[in-house]
Amino acid sequence: MAFLRLQSLLTRCMAASAFCLALLSCSEDKKSTLFETMFPDNEGRELVVVPASFTPDSARQLGHQLDSIFSRLHKKRGFNGTVLVTKYDQVIYKGAFGYGDFQCKDTLTTESVFQLASVSKQFTAMAIMMLKEEGELSYDDSVQQYVPDFPYRGITIRHLLTHRSGLPNYTYFSDELWPDRKVSLTNDDVLHLMAAHQPKYYFTPDKRFDYSNTGYALLASIVEKASGVPFDTYLQEEIFEPLEMTRTYTFRPELAVQNEGIVTGYTGGRRKRTPDYLDTVLGDKGLYSTVEDLYKWDQALYTQKLVKRETLAEAFIGYSPGIKNEEDYGFGWRLKQVESGDTVVYHGGLWHGYNTYLLRNPKDHSAIIVLSNVTNGSLNYLKELRKFLYPAQPVKKDEQKEKIAAN
Structure with missing residues (x-):
């Protein structure tokens, strides 16, 4: 089909x-x-x-090559997870390697549900963009317009989206300030801790880029204030249901591992990880999904089902050039030029035994979606996959002559 x-x-x-x-x-x-x-x-x-040149036969051959790559990654590097790769909007390869639970030998499938970790951030950014398009907020609004007692001044929604707020990391200061780790921490709790204790800024707002989980947790709270509904309800009703992402949802404490197909997260030594008090903070992480549902998400971004094309384009504008390895950052997406010269948008995630990756190349409508439940560094080898899918273009003779003449 x-x-x-x-x-x-x-x-x-x-x-x-x-x-x-x-x-x-x-x-x-x-x-x-x-x-x-x-x-x-x-x-x-x-x-x-x-x-x-892109025919069913060439697509099939590319699929076989990708299967060899991931089979080797599974055998040689211990990759354990699911993968889906597209080109020109078509799924050319999908596969599952290893187990969702090593003790039960529960075999993974492409319908297996993983914690998305920081890949969740692009959904938070989309919620903000949708509310902006509806006139419920502006990117240059201050945080105090939605959280009046927020003690840090001069921070806008745009600063939060682009990691330029300078806010301290809640995953660090909560360890010191939260009294009982057996009690789940919520987004409201993070706000209360910041108001009561006012951990120090890392730097003044908009001075530079600094990746901030706190900023995206705060964005989730702003979504609630601007929309009038809980953050998870907004995502479910405005994004997941319209896109028929039936196996995508936010973290809930009552979700036990293996319930509804959720796989177990493991360390590199295959030590089981379980949710803790930080998992209930949403916006920076906390979404669960499958490679199949993320393909629906990828495809929806080529439509105007969620926001207008002009609104989405703002998410792919870099606001902090040269932050890392000639990368940039938009709204919930990293921007990077690959070997072929194409500019791709992507995000990775790492949290409690889950390692995730979603890359999109708008030029050829291709995507790489990888979800792993063993944090053993195997996803570090995706650089070689990018080189395979987006190889450097050979320099033409005329261009070589021009370079020689210029030198």
């Missing part, structure tokens, strides 16, 4: 390709931009022009 859908997509894109070629005959200088143009269909979906 996947290849029938691929053929259908290729048919739909033939007209777009013909349109490109007609325009090229008028202006050869526009070649580079025309082939990157997206063609919206009747439902507002962005369609990418699929090259003739």
Whole structure:
């Protein structure tokens, strides 16, 4: 069925390709931009022009290569988890390796549910963008407009989205200030601790980038204030249900491991991790999902089901250039140029035995979605996967001559 859908997509894109070629005959200088143009269909979906070289056979061959890569990663590096890879909107590979519970030998499937860790942040950012588009808030609003007794001045919603607030990390100061770790910590509790104890700023707002879990937990509280409903309810009703993400939900204390297909998290030594008092803070983490549901999320971002295209585009603008390895950060997404020269958006996550990764390349509508429940460093080898999927382009002879002449 996947290849029938691929053929259908290729048919739909033939007209777009013909349109490109007609325009090229008028202006050869526009070649580079025309082939990157997206063609919206009747439902507002962005369609990418699929090259003739991408056929069902080539997609099948790429799938076999990806299976070899992940099989080797599983055997040699201990990768334990699920994976789904797309190109031109089509699933070209998905697989599951290892166990959801090593004691029970519960085999993983692509429907297995994982804690998303910091991959959750992009959903928090989307909730903020949706409320902004509805006129319920502005990115330049101060935090005090939603949390009046918040003691840190000069911080805006935009600062929180882009990790430029300078706020101290609640996962650190809660260890010192929360009296009983057997009692779950909530977002309101974090706010109360900050109001009562006022842990010191790391730096003044907007001075620089500093990755902040506190900032995204605070954004979840702002979503509640602006929408008038609990954060988890807002995500469920406004994002998960419309996108039919039926196996995606926020953390709840009553969710026992293995309930509803949730896999167990393990350390690199396969020591079982269990939820603790910090798991009930949402916004920076706390979402559970599957690779199948995250594919629905990826595809929805090529439509206007959640926000307008112009609103989403703001999430992919970098606000802190050069923060790390020539990366940048938007609203809940990291931005990075890969070997092919394409700029991809991605995020990783690491929390309590879960290691997650979601990368999107808007140029060819491809995605890499990887969820692991063993934090043994195996996802560090995804750099090689990126090089395989987005290889450096060979330098043309004319370009080589220009470089030599320039030197």
